Amino acid sequence: EVQLLESGGGLVQPGGSLRLSCAASGFTFSGYAMSWVRQAPGKGLEWVSAITSSGGTIYYAGSVKGRFTISRDNSKNTLYLQMNSLRAEDTAVYYCAKILRNKYMDVWGKGTTVTVSS
Amino acid sequence: QSVLTQPPSVSAAPGQKVTISCSGSSSNIGNNYVSWYQHLPGTAPKLLIYDNDERPSGIPDRFSGSKSGTSATLGITGLQTGDEADYYCGTWDNSLSAVVFGGGTKLTVL
Numbered sequence: 001e002v003q004l005l006e007s008g009g010g011l012v013q014p015g016g017s018l019r020l021s022c023a024a025s026g027f028t029f030s031g032y033a034m035s036w037v038r039q040a041p042g043k044g045l046e047w048v049s050a051i052t053s054s055g056g057t058i059y060y061a062g063s064v065k066g067r068f069t070i071s072r073d074n075s076k077n078t079l080y081l082q083m084n085s086l087r088a089e090d091t092a093v094y095y096c097a098k099i100l101r102n103k104y105m106d107v108w109g110k111g112t113t114v115t116v117s118s
Numbered sequence: 119q120s121v122l123t124q125p126p127s128v129s130a131a132p133g134q135k136v137t138i139s140c141s142g143s144s145s146n147i148g149n150n151y152v153s154w155y156q157h158l159p160g161t162a163p164k165l166l167i168y169d170n171d172e173r174p175s176g177i178p179d180r181f182s183g184s185k186s187g188t189s190a191t192l193g194i195t196g197l198q199t200g201d202e203a204d205y206y207c208g209t210w211d212n213s214l215s216a217v218v219f220g221g222g223t224k225l226t227v228l
Binding site: 035037046047050059060093095104105106108109110 | 120150151153155157159160161162163164165168169174204206208210214215216217218219220221222
């Protein structure tokens with residue numbers, strides 16, 4: 001069964017850092033681009049970042065560029081999101097998603113919650 | 119303010135049909151494929167439609183998608199109470215070099 005399991009969420013103070021992980025199973029992780037998408041309380045889905053299968057090309061939303069870093073370890077079947085200089089507006093449920101044919105997200109995890117508050 | 123524009127809410131009775139629109143521009147919908155997602159808060163979003171009008175295996179044919187110019191539409195027929203959820207359109211934006219989503223549409227089955 002294809003599965004994505006996010007972890008690493010929690011409560012962090014403004015200006016702090018957090019690293020999210022997404023463990024993939026049931027498919028050849030190294031063959032697919034991956035993405036992070038978030039949903040703030042009461043808001044819609046917001047795309048955060050994406051990385052190609054090899055990690056050679058990376059994209060970020062303007063709202064996180066320069067603060068967040070996406071990476072992957074294909075030997076561990078794991079996707080990461082390093083989040084620095086966190087702000088209250090980064091409070092959200094963070095989902096990782098598998099990207100199929102570089103066009104759409106066909107498998108999603110259940111999410112991990114990040115709360116930025118003092 | 120989302121790059122793609124969706125109505126905040128739609129509603130219809132069980133068994134009826136509903137459509138959800140998604141409006142964009144030439145930098146996104148006009149030149150890229152559209153996908154649609156169903157999301158119940160607290161759960162994993164689900165892919166409903168890809169490549170404008172294709173359904174993944176396991177998605178019933180009550181769900182359909184279409185695209186014309188810079189707009190796309192999700193259609194749901196034979197509405198069921200279990201269809202109550204938030205629905206999002208998404209695509210790539212060539213100017214932003216980013217994935218963009220609509221603001222989401224809450225479907226209520228009365």
